[in-house]
Amino acid sequence: MASMADMSSSGYSYEEIQSIATNILTHTKHQPKVGIICGSGLGGLADMVEQHDTINYSQIPEFPASTVPGHEGKLVFGLLQGKAVVLMRGRFHYYEGYPMWKVAMPVRVMKAMGVTTLIVTNAAGGINPDFNTGDIMIIKDHIDLPGLTGECVLIGKNDRRFGPRFPATVDTYDEELRNLAKQISVELGYGNIMREGVYIMIGGPTFETVAESRLLRTFGADAVGMSTVPEAVVAKHGGLRTFGVSLITDMVTLDYDKVRNTTHEEVLEVGRRRAGDLQKIVSNLVGQMTV
Numbered sequence: 001m002a003s004m005a006d007m008s009s010s011g012y013s014y015e016e017i018q019s020i021a022t023n024i025l026t027h028t029k030h031q032p033k034v035g036i037i038c039g040s041g042l043g044g045l046a047d048m049v050e051q052h053d054t055i056n057y058s059q060i061p062e063f064p065a066s067t068v069p070g071h072e073g074k075l076v077f078g079l080l081q082g083k084a085v086v087l088m089r090g091r092f093h094y095y096e097g098y099p100m101w102k103v104a105m106p107v108r109v110m111k112a113m114g115v116t117t118l119i120v121t122n123a124a125g126g127i128n129p130d131f132n133t134g135d136i137m138i139i140k141d142h143i144d145l146p147g148l149t150g151e152c153v154l155i156g157k158n159d160r161r162f163g164p165r166f167p168a169t170v171d172t173y174d175e176e177l178r179n180l181a182k183q184i185s186v187e188l189g190y191g192n193i194m195r196e197g198v199y200i201m202i203g204g205p206t207f208e209t210v211a212e213s214r215l216l217r218t219f220g221a222d223a224v225g226m227s228t229v230p231e232a233v234v235a236k237h238g239g240l241r242t243f244g245v246s247l248i249t250d251m252v253t254l255d256y257d258k259v260r261n262t263t264h265e266e267v268l269e270v271g272r273r274r275a276g277d278l279q280k281i282v283s284n285l286v287g288q289m290t291v
């Protein structure tokens with residue numbers, strides 16, 4: 001694949017994406033319909049997958065490498081609640097130095113493999129003062145801060161086979177799946193920690209200053225993180241149905257008298273404590289959704 005895209009281009013061609021997908025599918029007996037991207041410390045969902053085939057990213061030509069602790073760098077194929085899934089145990093972030101198109105490129109590969117529904121999970125900082133650490137927030141909408149400032153994942157030449165030049169994003173997160181997830185959460189006894197809100201993406205890797213957190217709040221954001229939005233935008237562009245969920249691993253500081261440092265270790269620690277709950281909700285959602 002000598003002509004593969006470089007940092008300055010707008011991404012892999014349609015043919016290159018098809019070729020990457022075809023190559024990956026030679027490593028598995030499964031034909032996934034649901035794609036799941038696991039957030040920081042949330043890869044344990046892969047342990048619930050039955051009859052699994054695991055492929056390291058390093059085995060896949062043209063696939064980026066995971067460089068962040070809590071992101072293992074593996075694709076896991078198998079059955080989750082009887083449905084054929086592919087999980088990314090480790091995602092790519094803009095702050096790792098990857099261009100936006102590369103961050104979201106696996107979503108196009110998933111679609112080329114036959115995926116029709118994308119589930120994105122992440123660890124996020126709570127901005128809404130009514131939230132608590134450990135809450136689970138269904139993403140109702142997002143703010144693409146990098147996109148609004150000129151780093152939209154879809155910038156560059158558009159190939160209509162991926163999607164339209166000017167995609168609408170008003171309904172990126174599927175209402176039916178959000179309602180089903182809410183119902184499942186209540187049935188599982190998580191009604192008291194279940195929230196719904198707006199996720200804002202920042203480029204990272206710095207956690208927010210107090211002034212920045214206050215600014216993000218005035219924008220109407222309920223939670224902040226460093227991922228998810230490019231993946232969801234590419235999914236919407238490609239006509240995939242998307243569900244997004246954030247684990248609130250820390251509360252951002254909105255008050256100069258209560259300044260505290262967020263750390264990635266803290267994010268992973270809360271992930272370790274609450275990942276099981278998130279996994280139950282997501283696996284039940286997969287089990288009950290129509291594909």
Ligand SMILES: O=P(O)(O)O[C@@H]1C[C@H](O)[C@@H](CO)O1
Binds near residue numbers: 041204227
């Ligand atoms: O991959 P996600 O968005 O879950 O990771 C979050 C955001 C940063 O990558 C990291 C900060 O601790 O966790």
Ligand SMILES: Nc1nc2[nH]cnc2c(=O)[nH]1
Binds near residue numbers: 125251
């Ligand atoms: N930007 C940001 N990303 C996070 N990911 C997990 N927690 C946070 C946070 O507080 N801020």
